[in-house]
Amino acid sequence: VQLQASGGGLVQAGGSLRLSCAASGRTFSSYAMGWFRQAPGKEREFVAAISWNGGSTYYADSVKGRFTISRDNAKNTVYLQMNNLKPEDTAVYYCAADLYGVAPVPYVSEYDYWGQGTQVTVSS
Numbered sequence: 587v588q589l590q591a592s593g594g595g596l597v598q599a600g601g602s603l604r605l606s607c608a609a610s611g612r613t614f615s616s617y618a619m620g621w622f623r624q625a626p627g628k629e630r631e632f633v634a635a636i637s638w639n640g641g642s643t644y645y646a647d648s649v650k651g652r653f654t655i656s657r658d659n660a661k662n663t664v665y666l667q668m669n670n671l672k673p674e675d676t677a678v679y680y681c682a683a684d685l686y687g688v689a690p691v692p693y694v695s696e697y698d699y700w701g702q703g704t705q706v707t708v709s710s
């Protein structure tokens with residue numbers, strides 16, 4: 587499985603960005619997907635996850651109500667819509683595939699493949 591994340595950039599606090607992650611190499615609709623982030627000097631942390639069919643989602647408390655994860659299985663793509671961004675959202679964002687799971691889970695160790703990351707910087 588290959589994952590290609592895109593859509594990061596520099597935005598002012600209160601602004602929005604939409605990240606995309608295009609997958610290839612295996613039937614996209616058969617597995618769950620997640621977004622994680624890693625700020626400098628910190629461990630990688632869970633942001634959001636979505637089930638194989640998009641019917642179930644799960645969010646970190648820090649982004650609940652501001653971020654929305656979605657997927658388009660016809661386009662083999664998962665999205666992360668980020669609204670009302672805060673400086674503390676600044677990080678490299680990674681998409682990940684959980685090939686053996688169908689439900690969304692928040693654990694780094696559950697994910698089998700990772701994208702290359704896209705930088706999100708929120709200025710105050």
